[in-house]
Amino acid sequence: KKIINRLNSSATEGKKSFALLIDPDKVQNLLELQRIIHTAIENKVDYFMVGGSLILSDFLGPCISHIKAQTEIPVVLFPGNNQYIDLQADAILYLSLISGRNADLLIGQHVLSAPILKRSKIEVWPTGYMLVDGGNKTSVSYMSNTNPIPHDKYDIAMSTAIAGELLGQQLIYMDAGSGAEYMISDRMIASVKRAIDIPLIVGGGINTVQKAKSAWKSGADVIVVGNAIEKNPELLIEITEAKTLLNEQLNVH
């Protein structure tokens, strides 16, 4: 069964999921990487996302093979550009930066990577990627050379997400950027979620268990946490516990 179908079924049931984002460039050494992966497997995160804005190290391949050697938990690539491909991964977020007006990130990078992806067995997930202002200038807003959607422009966010869905995107990913000063507001998450019928992924600046819970409760189907767990791996355990509790309350298992 395709992983995206599983993701879709969970979202339809209202079941909340948690993706741990690992940026191989931010990991100090392989031992630290192994420790985070081990904790994530023990706590049964739903997805590993592997990605970043740059490729500074040669940890991408080892990171994915290390995860794949130990667990069936899907590994999803979250690429910063068309070089960010490793076919050991189970799936790739094929991101169209629909909040921006940079043609290269709407179609250009895709043209460069399409033949290799088409020939591979990797699941390609068409994803409408929306950057939302998170207070500070994050790597992704600088690297993408686009303006994020203002934090309080709910209608723009909603209309953008609907346009993404109508254009055939299968997921919407709203991101305030890694290490955002503030996460996307509950109100914006809720207005986007109400407007679309495809799963909603939310990330950027989720650095406490309270923020994780409020993103889920506002309508995120999957939350992505990276930066805060790099700093405090214990948070991974707290967030998984909160997710299990919430899914029990929602009566979805």
Ligand code: 1GP
């Ligand atoms: C960034 O959404 C991800 O693209 C995760 O952000 O690193 O702030 O958790 P953080």
